[in-house]
Amino acid sequence: MRLPADLAGRRAGPLAHGVDARWLMAFAAALGETAAGYLDTTRPEGLLAHPLFPVCYEWPAALRLRADFPGEVAVRGVHASHDVRLERLPRAGDRLATTAVVTRVAPRTPGALVLARFTTADAAGRVVSTTDYGTLYLGVECEAWDAEAAVEPAPALAVDVRWSEPVPVAATLAHVYTECARIWNPIHTDRAVALAAGLPDIILHGTATLGLAVSAVVRREAGSDPRRVRRIAARFGAMVRLPSTLRVEGLGTRDGAEGRWVGFRMLTEEGRPAVRDGRVLLAC
DSSP: OBOOTTOTTOEEEEEEEEOOHHHHHHHHHHTTOOOHHHHOTTOTTOOOOOTTTHHHHHHHHHHHHTTTSOHHHHTTEEEEEEEEEESSOOOTTOEEEEEEEEEEEEEETTEEEEEEEEEEEOTTSOEEEEEEEEEEEETOBOOOEEOOOOOOOOOOOOOOOOEEEEEEEOTTHHHHHHHHHTOOOGGGTOHHHHHHTTOSSOBOOHHHHHHHHHHHHHHHHSTTOGGGEEEEEEEEOSOOBSSEEEEEEEEEEEEETTEEEEEEEEEOTTSOEEEEEEEEEEOO
16 A cells, blocks of 8 residues: 655645534543633633644645545554644634644554644634644555755653553543544544554543643643643644543643643553644734
8 A cells, every 4th residue: 555656745735614502512521621712602801712623624725735635544653743833812703713734754663653733823814823733544555755944843751750640531431532623533433444454442632632631731830821822733643542540640841932832641551652742822
């Protein structure tokens, strides 16, 4: 199995989306959020979006990039890395447009790594979020290509554990998250498809796993205020099976001109890193 030869530099969009309160609330609820900021539509200042909500409106562009992939290739894609930079949180009533471009294709031992950049702007043309999203296609071959579109990497931080808390994952979370985020990939909800793709069972979405970890960081380090989040960067490791109990750990911090970097990771029940090299940049 191989990726299409013309994948290098492929573009999709701009694709338009309308963000409404229902979508914002559903995404937050899927991650177990109960704070009024995420759910109370009577707030004079309006609802708050979860900092990882951009994955919701980026998904259609991701599908467009791989629209011609053979089915047996498409289902082998797993989330490998994520780096989102927020100019502001999306809001109910926003009309947004997302453009995606493939910036790197690289062979890796487990398969083919594809890095794509998603840039989303509001109706006035102002950028709301920019995400570099890495997908690893397990057991798939590719030709190497690189547009050299990298950004300044998030800094490495100390791994001293400062705080830790368990995160229960229900057997139905992947199904609930699929519908609330409006992100459907059958390896997360259809066991037959997951097994055919070489997975041991259905697994939790990488974005759901990352979202659970970011929720804890925002509560612990940002005074429960998601508006302080400026950037989230992480890599993915061990698969998350359902049900299970994860553990999120807060690690080192670093203050700089742009704000405070906070390190974190998410561990599986076996102690393996489901999310590693996690860093959140908070405005001071």
